[in-house]
Amino acid sequence: MTHYDHLIIGGGMAADAAAHGIREQDPTASIGILGEEPTSPFPRPALSKKLWTDPDFTVENTALDTVGETAATFHPRTRVVAVDLEAHEVTTHGGDTVGYGRLLVATGGHPRTLTDLPGGDRVLYYRSLTDYHRLRVLADTRPHVAVVGGGYIGTEIAAALIGQGCRVTLLHPGEVLGEQMFPAELADDFERLFTDAGVEVRGGAEVAGGREHADGVRLELESGDTVQADVVVVGLGVEPATHFLPEEVELADDGGVVVDEHLRTSAPDVYAAGDVASYPDPILGRTRVEHVDNATTMGTAAGRIMAGSEETYDHTPMFYSDVLGLGYQAVGTLDSSLETFVERVGEGAVAYYLDDEAVRGVLLWDLDEGVEEARALLARHSRPTDPADLAGTITG
Numbered sequence: 001m002t003h004y005d006h007l008i009i010g011g012g013m014a015a016d017a018a019a020h021g022i023r024e025q026d027p028t029a030s031i032g033i034l035g036e037e038p039t040s041p042f043p044r045p046a047l048s049k050k051l052w053t054d055p056d057f058t059v060e061n062t063a064l065d066t067v068g069e070t071a072a073t074f075h076p077r078t079r080v081v082a083v084d085l086e087a088h089e090v091t092t093h094g095g096d097t098v099g100y101g102r103l104l105v106a107t108g109g110h111p112r113t114l115t116d117l118p119g120g121d122r123v124l125y126y127r128s129l130t131d132y133h134r135l136r137v138l139a140d141t142r143p144h145v146a147v148v149g150g151g152y153i154g155t156e157i158a159a160a161l162i163g164q165g166c167r168v169t170l171l172h173p174g175e176v177l178g179e180q181m182f183p184a185e186l187a188d189d190f191e192r193l194f195t196d197a198g199v200e201v202r203g204g205a206e207v208a209g210g211r212e213h214a215d216g217v218r219l220e221l222e223s224g225d226t227v228q229a230d231v232v233v234v235g236l237g238v239e240p241a242t243h244f245l246p247e248e249v250e251l252a253d254d255g256g257v258v259v260d261e262h263l264r265t266s267a268p269d270v271y272a273a274g275d276v277a278s279y280p281d282p283i284l285g286r287t288r289v290e291h292v293d294n295a296t297t298m299g300t301a302a303g304r305i306m307a308g309s310e311e312t313y314d315h316t317p318m319f320y321s322d323v324l325g326l327g328y329q330a331v332g333t334l335d336s337s338l339e340t341f342v343e344r345v346g347e348g349a350v351a352y353y354l355d356d357e358a359v360r361g362v363l364l365w366d367l368d369e370g371v372e373e374a375r376a377l378l379a380r381h382s383r384p385t386d387p388a389d390l391a392g393t394i395t396g
């Protein structure tokens, strides 16, 4: 049986970061990575952004060199189906067992699917490098693409495909694109960016299902309407990939793996990091974050901790997105149901998100700087009575 001092389940960016964290702390320990995908860790943000918008980015020059840099052993196409906590070993779908000293769950999430909308040749639940290659081939025929979902995948892929000369219809259930994240005035700006670029944005469009047929795909909406397209790209969010874990590993209400401030799960020698981990954030409380900054920062910390570091994890996450010339980034939460205050700064804007006790999130809209100022503001754990008094806090 193969045995590793440190075994990582999952082949994404958290896994890459963890291998680096382990190696930083321990130059000789053996590291194994079991990845379900056929490729080793790849910088996922590029799949919906730079690989489409920046000709300097290719799959080859964007790829990570996890194995070369960390001397980890990478096992592609390897799905873990069970973990035996007592024996300290995992079982793969092929029936092999792999032993571990310490185990990291870095499995991220699987795309949420609609039962009545099966994935297929022309229906892509978009997440992996394989999906990117498939969509590239389809996009080259300049099809009419229906993008389902107005979240990160939906907006970034719609922006990418309109830039490729495709006809794009974006279907989302809300009234205004981005309204769950942005205060109303910025959501209006956001949607206009898409419509001005030629994307047909269709709100109130909750997709119920659909079928591929000889000429493309026919989507059915909850309203009873149908939408016909050549290709459908779906981004309905992800569900934490935890199905292989025994019940001793505690899960949070949202399905994530509960970890403490040392990224330890409730099971001995088992850690978790990245999209799958529900961790105690000092500012946001217990939370699970599905962005690359979280995956890499938490992954690195988990690796170091598994290899002996006694640090605690207290990094409040930031994230960024780029669509149609708009760059926006944020620290903390972007929940537009909170109280918000928007301040225009130069060509851009800052939006503050507050609950009764404190500022919980800061959005930097078309501003290059301000992440560290935002983090410092959140760390104060306070708020002014009048949110307008926050004006000038972030200079961008």
Ligand SMILES: NC(=O)c1ccc[n+]([C@@H]2O[C@H](COP(=O)([O-])OP(=O)(O)OC[C@H]3O[C@@H](n4cnc5c(N)ncnc54)[C@H](O)[C@@H]3O)[C@@H](O)[C@H]2O)c1
Pocket (backbone or CB within 6 Å): 045, 048, 148, 149, 150, 151, 152, 153, 154, 156, 171, 172, 173, 174, 205, 206, 207, 208, 234, 235, 236, 237, 238, 290, 291, 292, 319, 320, 321, 322
């Ligand atoms: N820039 C970034 O940080 C970035 C970029 C891409 C992806 N990601 C991550 O990848 C993951 C997947 O992204 P995503 O866009 O799939 O998830 P998401 O949660 O961002 O968006 C899901 C969207 O689907 C919509 N939706 C739900 N049910 C629907 C239905 N029946 N019909 C139509 N729309 C429906 C929701 O309203 C929402 O707009 C997320 O974890 C995300 O954070 C992050």
